[in-house]
Amino acid sequence: MVPDDIDWEAELADDPDWQALSPAERHRLLAVMEKMLAMGMAGIYGDEAPDEPDADVPCQAVIGQCRARCCTFIFALTREEVAEGRIAWNREKPFFIARDARDGYCPHLDRATFRCTVWEHRPLRCRRYDCRGDREVWPAGFPGKV
16 A cells, blocks of 8 residues: 555655656556555565564674675665654655765765664664675675674
8 A cells, every 4th residue: 555654746746757746647656656566566565574583793893894785775764764754765766764865875874984874773774784694795705793
């Protein structure tokens, strides 16, 4: 179901493509989105298992080597994360984590220190991601004890 807890007119007020649509076209687009969601052909929010523990990765010990590669990954936020409004999301691809157009990193990453500026409120996907076995991040293997 298309989320009814979002004021689409407010969210898309500055989107020229949305504004170019007539009210009937907007209604039809939302109806199509609802049908696609019901059929499993589309998704808006990330789906995180409620009982999965956070990863225990020693980020601060290895951040200088990986240079926060995981902060370039694209993923959907949960309904709760969007509703809280603390995490920037991509307006062109609702409701995925935002990315800086200049370097592809999360806008919440401090580029000088490679530290997350929303660490205590970071998305569940960030909390649960364990990079230690990810060959995209560590092609030669994780540098240290696993």
